[in-house]
Amino acid sequence: MKKYVVTVCETRQREIEVEAESAELAREAIKERWCQRGHLRLDEMDFDHVTIEAEPSPKQHEKITYLYVPVGKPPEVRTIVNDPENIRGLLKAHPIARLFEEDVALMSQGNGAPLNRALYGEKHDLNSIIQGNFFIVNAPWYQRKYESLTPE
Structure with a gap:
């Protein structure tokens, strides 16, 4: 589900009939009642104009960088909008x-896909073989979202 920032702008207006010597004194009388005493509270009946606008949340445009490794080809640095729907699409394919x-996760296509790369341990012993296209992304264990890989 996408996130949006919604702005509500309310304009309230009420006409009040006041007896005064001048327009300035009429404004001052209402200003005193409204600002100092708090007697003039405008409510939902006083709405003159309401606008409601929505725009994508700035986080919707946030992109993350990940490493994509297709079978038989060199790795590619790619970016994707960090949106749960986009990430789910990647995860379904991997x-x-x-x-x-x-803090780094590797997502692969898995069983039945062609062999891609071998993973070796510290002693250069074969740990596992990755099947199919895969990607590597920063996945901090303490967060429920993915982040960009660092250049390193």
Whole structure:
């Protein structure tokens, strides 16, 4: 679901008949009643004009950078709008997730897809083989959202 910032602008207006020596003294009498004593409270019956505007939340435009690794091709740095719907689309195409390094997740197509890359351990021993296209993204364990990979 997309997020929007909605702005409501209300204009209230009420006409009040006042007896006074001049327009200026009439304004001052109402100003005193309204500002100092708080007696003139405008309510929903006094609305003159209401506008409601919606625009995409600034976060909707926030993009994250991830590394996409297609089978048999070099890795590509890609960006995507950090929107749950967009991320779900990536995850549906890459249903297998694993923690790659601290705060970094690897999402791959998984079983039945062609072999792509091998992962080796610290002692250069084969840990696993990644099948299908995959991507790597920053996924801090303490948050429920993805973030851009750092250039490193």
